[in-house]
Amino acid sequence: MTAPLHDTHPAGPGRSLPDTQQGMRRRNLARVLHTVSAEGPLSRAAVASRIGLTRAAVSSLVDELIRSGLLEELGPERPGRVGRPGSALAVSGHGPAGIGAEIGVDHLAVCAVDLRGRVRARAERHVANRGRAPGPVIEELTELVHRVVAEAQGEGLWPAGLAVAVPGLVARDASTVVRAPNLDWHDTDLGALLPSAYPLTVDNEANFGALAELWLGDATPHDFLHVSAEIGIGAALVVAGGLLRGTRGFAGELGHVPVQPEGPPCPCGGRGCLEQYAGEEAVLRAAGLELGEDRVGLLAGRAADGDEDVRRALREAGAALGVALTGAVNLLDPESVVLGGALSGLAPWLLPSLEAELDRRTAGPACPVSVSRLGPEGPLLGAAHSVIRGVLDDPAAVAERA
Amino acid sequence: MTAPLHDTHPAGPGRSLPDTQQGMRRRNLARVLHTVSAEGPLSRAAVASRIGLTRAAVSSLVDELIRSGLLEELGPERPGRVGRPGSALAVSGHGPAGIGAEIGVDHLAVCAVDLRGRVRARAERHVANRGRAPGPVIEELTELVHRVVAEAQGEGLWPAGLAVAVPGLVARDASTVVRAPNLDWHDTDLGALLPSAYPLTVDNEANFGALAELWLGDATPHDFLHVSAEIGIGAALVVAGGLLRGTRGFAGELGHVPVQPEGPPCPCGGRGCLEQYAGEEAVLRAAGLELGEDRVGLLAGRAADGDEDVRRALREAGAALGVALTGAVNLLDPESVVLGGALSGLAPWLLPSLEAELDRRTAGPACPVSVSRLGPEGPLLGAAHSVIRGVLDDPAAVAERA
DNA sequence: ACTATTTCGTCATGGCGGTTTACAAATTAG
DNA sequence: CTAATTTGTAAACCGCCATGACGAAATAGT
Incomplete structure (x- = not known):
């Protein structure tokens, strides 16, 4: 039993579902709910004008959504404009x-x-x-x-x-x-x-x-590369507002992009993978520290204290990340790169060398790099x-x- | 005035068109036409069962498509099965x-x-x-x-x-x-x-x-990486049956993926870009040849004649391509990689080292590499x-x- | 040969969904 | 206090597909 996946959608009317009136109704229900969810309390008329249906149609759709417990009527809007004030609708807090x-x-x-x-x-x-x-x-x-x-x-x-x-x-x-x-x-x-x-x-x-970044981040672009790391280095590719998963679901393995073709061997079989330079283990080793609990906190703490070994290790990891990301950016032309997960805590020390490398290797304006506001909560x-989006959809x- | 772009589609009912009956009709017309186009002459009943609409509905849709000159009635099918034979429909050859x-x-x-x-x-x-x-x-x-x-x-x-x-x-x-x-x-x-x-x-x-490979290639996957080269090295990314273009339309710049972070400088501003190893100019130089007309033909000819310098140059270019493609494959997890355009003529000498490199750097089964059947006609x-698809869609x- | 069976295409009917039109309700502008 | 504006709803309408029935054209069985 699996829920929707928020993937990048297939193109064209290849072999899609038959288009029946029920499907139409379903999609319009979704459009109404989506609009109310995204743009705060809204009157029926406001929804109608936004999605291009008539007030009558929206009324009927809203009725159904209220009966399902997904929408709530908040009562009359405080009027500022001329005309009868609308009745504010909001998504339910009890559904x-x-x-x-x-x-x-x-x-x-x-x-x-x-x-x-x-x-x-x-x-x-x-x-x-x-x-x-x-x-x-x-x-x-x-x-x-x-x-x-x-x-x-x-x-x-x-x-x-x-x-x-x-x-x-x-x-x-x-x-x-x-x-x-x-x-x-x-x-x-x-x-x-x-x-x-x-x-x-x-x-x-x-x-x-x-996805959290896409849905919750402020002013997040529609196409971006989200890099996160615990021990390995993973990336998620958001394209046209959907996840790019790859054939087997393994897309985004940034950690095994070659950074130095004849670098140190990697358990994956390759040599000089990014993980060998910017993976947690590699960074800890380069900084002269040992594996233990809360490794990211340790690194961040030492770096903040001015430990030059740790800072150098992070600088070098950032540079390696920059090289791998240059490749990724050239391939995908994203609107931005977002550092999330554990990386967001280390960003202050990774970013300078990362951006320098990215800048240096790009002809035009370099792809902007930002740090996730959500951090480890993402x-x-x-x-x-994602479950909520499934309902909205x-x-x-x-x-x-x- | 621009036609449809066959892109990867945005996810979810974000801010799509309102869903009205006319839109439903439009999409169903597209489904019928698509089906007939893809599966050869078909009766109305066959179309109906394939797309999940009733025979009556399909009849009406087909009428409209015939009136528009997009479908043609070929006459009664040669019957092999019991029952009244259908009337074969085919896309028009005069539209x-x-x-x-x-x-x-x-x-x-x-x-x-x-x-x-x-x-x-x-x-x-x-x-x-x-x-x-x-x-x-x-x-x-x-x-x-x-x-x-x-x-x-x-x-x-x-x-x-x-x-x-x-x-x-x-x-x-x-x-x-x-x-x-x-x-x-x-x-x-x-x-x-x-x-x-x-x-x-x-x-x-x-x-x-x-796109040609996607639409015309035999048994082409839905997700692949299409590499082609004239002077620069370009790649096109097909994801879920649509093109991934990137924010500015610059996605697929495989030629500027770093292959050797401190390699020779590239006009793009970077160092050690793939183009410096596998670009036409670089290969010609490595082979000791000069820039001129029909450079690919020249290379292919010499390689076929057994010119060891040319073969070595192509082997090395293949290896560099392999490194860059390893990164791309790790990021995108495509079903396959297709060598097209000018590259298809050089494939025999590029492929061995390319595949070896890709294999060596991949843990599980390596991503299969194939050569475009369409070659320079692609x-x-x-x-x-693409124009025809626009009509079908x-x-x-x-x-x-x- | 003749009938039963199966499948195809079409027609009439019906339901469903959004549009159109009309109208009462609620507010602001003058 | 009236005119203008906007909202929400109800009734009539239209378009689209589904349903069910029917004639047409083939095969299968006797």
């Missing part, structure tokens, strides 16, 4: 909730987000998951999920789906973790381990982080919001099960 | 024609393709365009276009649009050539120079080559077919102007 979960190397986190985009419940636990078997981890996660769901239900919400962010590669079935090196999981089907009453989606944390929020499907 | 044009470094070519995908008229001229001003080139091209259009009209076709392939970067307006190093053109608006009675599209030759055919628009 479906998106449950997001994150499996990190040393923590588990779960949260519930309502249609308005607000976090309504939250649970977190510090756990050392490295090398732990999937079973117990999932069991512990399930407990947190139950707690969050119960809390959300207490506030009048009902769970519309569960999305789990994992630090690894996920197959296109959005259920199987193909490879998660930090956890040492291989071909683990979380769908089987996490039987739930509502739809389940599993995805890479970088992907969810990028993946969890992205996961929860097809309210009719949800109404049937409400 | 709209897609006019494709190509501006090469040393040639101009124009062709007309009908709805059935057949080339119905063609003109070509050997011209040295390097460094020539846009004006005269376009004038000469226009003459060829007129000749081809006249020939097509003689066969009962009418031009539905003109698509021009150029060896350079094209802005997203599908009209302005931002940079064409081989021609030495900069910011040239072909829309202004080529005023025509029908819609005009301009695009990179690599993009059109990739861009021209892709251009002409929205027959109603064309019917209005027929």
Whole structure:
């Protein structure tokens, strides 16, 4: 049981669904809900003019959405203009909730987000998951999920789906973790381990982080490259407002882009992969530190204290990132590059050399690099919001099960 | 005046067109036409079962398409099965024609393709365009276009649009050539120079080559990387059956992916770009040859004759391509890589080292590399077919102007 | 040969969905 | 206090596809 994937869409009317009146209604329901969700309280007339339908049609669609519990009537608008004031509509704060979960190397986190985009419940636990078997981890996660769901239900919400962010590669079935090196999981089907009453989606944390950036970031472009790192270096590619996943779902493996063709060998089989220069392990080694808990915090702390070894290591990692990103930018021509996840904490020391390298290698104006405002919260929020987006994208499907 | 772009589509019902019954009809017309075009002569009933509409609905849609001159009734099917035989429908051979044009470094070519995908008229001229001003080139091209259009009209076709392939970067307006190093053109608006009675599209030759591969290649995947080269090295990215163009339309600049971070400087400002290793100029220099006419043919000839210098140069270029492609494959996870354009002629000497490099650097099964069957014909055919696809994707628009 | 069966294309009917038109309600402008 | 403007709803209408029935044209069985 899997929810929508927010992918880049296929082109043309190749072999799409038949176009019937019911489909039309479904899409128009989605358009209305989407508009109200995006542009705050809005009258029926305002919605109508925005999406190009008539007031009458919108009225009928709104009625249905109100009956489904997805929209709420807030009452008359405060009028500033001439004419009868409209009745403000807003997405419901008591309808479906998106449950997001994150499996990190040393923590588990779960949260519930309502249609308005607000976090309504939250649970977190510090756990050392490295090398732990999937079973117990999932069991512990399930407990947190139950707690969050119960809390959300207490506030009048009902769970519309569960999305789990994992630090690894996920197959296109959005259920199987193909490879998660930090956890040492291989071909683990979380769908089987996490039987739930509502739809389940599993995805890479970088992907969810990028979606969070796309949906929640301020003034975020439509096309960007979202780089994040825990131990490996992952990137998520957002193209035309959708994720580019690749044939097998493995797109975005920035960590294995060759940076120095005859550099040090990499477990992936290649040589001189970015990970050998900017991966967490490589940076720690270059800085003369050891692997341990909260490695990013350690690096950031030392760098802030002025540790020259750490700073040099980060400068060099930034330069290597710059080289790999130059390639990526040349290939994809994104509007910007966003540093997210763990990287956002190290940005002050990575950015200068990264941008210098990118600048130096670009003829015209270089692609702007920014740092995620969401930081390490990105993946969890992205996961929860992906469920909410699923509802916004097809309210009719949800109404049937409400 | 620009035609559809066959891009990767935006995700979700963000701010799309209102969904009205006319739109539904339009899309269903497209589905019917698409199906008949793709699966040969088909009865109304067969179409209906394929696209999921009823026979009655399809009948009405087909009537309209026949009235527009886009479909033809071929007469009763030869019956093999029980029951009344259907009446075979096929796309018309006398309807709209897609006019494709190509501006090469040393040639101009124009062709007309009908709805059935057949080339119905063609003109070509050997011209040295390097460094020539846009004006005269376009004038000469226009003459060829007129000749081809006249020939097509003689066969009962009418031009539905003109698509021009150029060896350079094209802005997203599908009209302005931002940079064409081989021609030495900069910011040239072909829309202004080529005023025509029908819609005009301009695009990179690599993009059109990739579309040709997508539409005409046998068993071509849905997601692939199409590499082509004249002097620069361009790639086109096909994702989910659509082109990935990038924000400014500059995606696919494989030639400037860094292969050796401190390699020789490149005019683009970077160092060690792929072009410095596998660009035509670099290869010729490495092989000890001079720049001249038909450089690819020269290289291929010498290599076939066993010239060891040329073979070594091509081997090394292949290896460099392999490194750059490793990065691209890691980022995009395509189903395959296709060598097209000029590269297809050199494939025998490039491929071994290219594949070896790609293999060596990939953990799992390496991404398969194939050679375009279309070769240098790709861009021209892709251009002409892009116009035809525009018709197939929205027959109603064309019917209005027929 | 003749009938039963199957499939095709079409027609009449009906339901559904958005548009059009009209109108009452609620506000501002003069 | 009236005119103008805007909102939301209701009724009539139109377009599009679905449904069901029917004649036409083939095969299968007797």
